[in-house]
Amino acid sequence: MDLNAILHWPYLVPIICALVIVLVLPLVAGYIVLVERKVMADMQVRLGPMRVGPHGLLQPIADAVKLLLKEDIIPESADRWIFWGAPLISVTAAMLALSAVPIGPAFLIAPGLNIGILFILGVGALGIFGIVLGGWASNSHYSLLGALRSAAQLVSYETSAGMAVVGALLLAGTLSTTAIIDRQAQDGVWFIFAAPVGFFIYLVASIAETNRAPFDMPEAESELVAGYMTEYSGFRWALYFLAEYTNMIVVASIATILFLGGGLRPFSGTAQLDFLDYLPAALMLGIGGYCFYRAPKQPVGVQKGFMGVVGLLCFGLAALLALPVIAPAGSILAAMEPGLHGAFWFLAKVATYLYVFMWLRFTFPRYRFDQLMRLGWQFLLPVAMANVIGIAVAVALHRPIANGGLGWPWWVAFPLTTALTILVAWYLVWVGEKEEPTEIKVGEEEETPVNA
């Protein structure tokens, strides 16, 4: 087989992309944890990890090494094989879901998949088996309660999230991930502006789906110790962690694709704002410069060097992002622009979405399980349904008269239906407020000693 044939092998790019995902993802997840700890520290007036590497930059590596070296305990009364396999199910499902996510137009494992969103939702939901089976196989009360909560929570919020997704799909008219983004480029508006309520519902439901605070019922550190992960240790535990953070990336990706325009630059259709193309490079340049500014202030020589390397890396990325913009049109470098900048904007949006996750986590107390269910079924789902109806109506109003619509302008149809949906939501809140809180009977249960 000659080189040319290999280069034109249709599976070459997908395989490379898949390898990149599998190899880089654990590292990325590790660094998301670091960022989360740093964000948490910032919000809590402290510094966070500072010891391993400059500003704790090597902390994820140290954590990974620690987890790999730890003893892998399988409890005696556990169901060995299910206990062994459950984390794998979670990780596999989460990673598989990423295969339909286009990180910019060039980086996509399954380019021809015309049911992309459906695939991500379906495969992503399989991860729950890992949690339920893991909780069951541990043979511990805490794990079992965590697993039960997780199952109920995922089923409840999957419906609302699905409804929110349906709203965006009505706008896009396709299930293919790339086509949805193309449609947003065509319309010149991200779907978040057409369906803000849908985005909000998806935001809330996706937090619940990934078991993050304030909906972190299944883990609920202060109640169930660690929920379904209580009996896990070492790398098997790390796999659950990896699955959780991968799931976060997956839901953030879905939101980015459906509502935030995927890899599109802000105002991608406006030629006057084309100078925004320099923003990614400028940002990297800024971060690199800051690293060099901080490098001499590091206490140890090694840390100075490492900080410098990080700075150089940022400069390299800046060059990579700047060259295609500067290069003359028609050259190979210029052809790389959509791929590179698409990836940058996509990842930037995913990162922003994840930041909101973290922000909420450190701000809110935890919901109680029944409150969570009430919120899901009595508020979120009705609003999501109203949202679907509203968007359907708006799409019909907006459609050109020639195609059987009413031809209303965009900025009349969508704000109108959004306002109506918000009205429904407000009514639901109002009804919920009026509803008398369920009286809790205290001391009326029969006296039964625990030891009986």
Next chain:
Amino acid sequence: MGSTYKPGSGVETTVLGADEIILNMGPQHPSTHGVLRVKLKLDGEKVKGSECVIGYLHRGVEKIAEHRTYTQFAPYVDRMDYIAAVSNGLGYCEAVEKLLGAEAPPRARVIRTILTELGRIASHLFWLGTHALDIGALTPLFYCLREREEILKIFENYCGARLTTHAFRIGGLQYEAYDAFEKDVERFCNDFDRRVDEYETLLTENRIWVGRTKGIGVISAKDAIAMGVTGPVLRASGVEWDLRKAMPYAAYDQFEFSIPTGKNGDTYDRYLVRMEEMRQSRNICLQAIEKIPTGPILGKVGKVLKPPPGEVYHGIEAPKGELGYYIVSDGTTQPYRVRIRPPSLINLEALDQMVRGHLVADVVAIIGTLDIVLGEVDR
């Protein structure tokens, strides 16, 4: 699964067999505030009953007292409620003073009051942080500890210790207040009002917080009194009972402050009561700073304490409730018997009544709202 046949109905109904499970919460659990073990009887996640198992931190404090002189025993009481060690010391010193028939000089009494109120704020701050943490709000803890640190610095400057302070001495004070004492306390108090507002913006009107605490762990005034519950837990049920007002000790009769009370006796009211108590404590400190009298800090008690035979009970309003010392003297240098009434232990007895019918998540909230310290429960 089991089948039952109802005679006469002709219908065979199938009943799902659902067993209750016993969940062992603690002694190693993130939110039992130490080594408390609660056996929960659960129907699903609903609590049908609970039983506290205590004693994992038992150190025999009361027995130790019988083999130490009155002075030697004083540092031991700091180790009971280590979150508010100053209050423990105050209660013990005043009890022994009562037994001796001695009295601390006015200056000592005012400084005692300031330090005790600072201790109360520190204790409530720690309670707020951990209680919020139990309910899932991670951030308030660090804000609370930031302010508590300021108080601990004042303690450290005053007596060299931060946690188990042993700040007082029978008959008065161990140390004279340091030079910048008034200024430090005043600076803390001036800043503190704003800080409490800050915590309130995070929690008081937060829908999740209100949802998690309102109507949770209700205890009526009647039940609370019947069980001997004291402190903020009792006041949140609407009973205006505060030993600082009812039976003034130290220098509390010189200062103006009010007793916050709740209405519903639920977790939310207890939260509000404690928040207001922090503000009131701040007011007391500010007033006391203004009128610290001059004079000696130690009364005439002699070097060897030999109280006349007899017995005494002295209760003070510790941050957690009524902290009482019952001391019997046989005329020697060592107490014949010391019995301590720890507020945490008595308040903990209400737990079973409060958690019945609630969910597991509420148990954690209720343990938090009772504000127990296991060092004091087990002694």
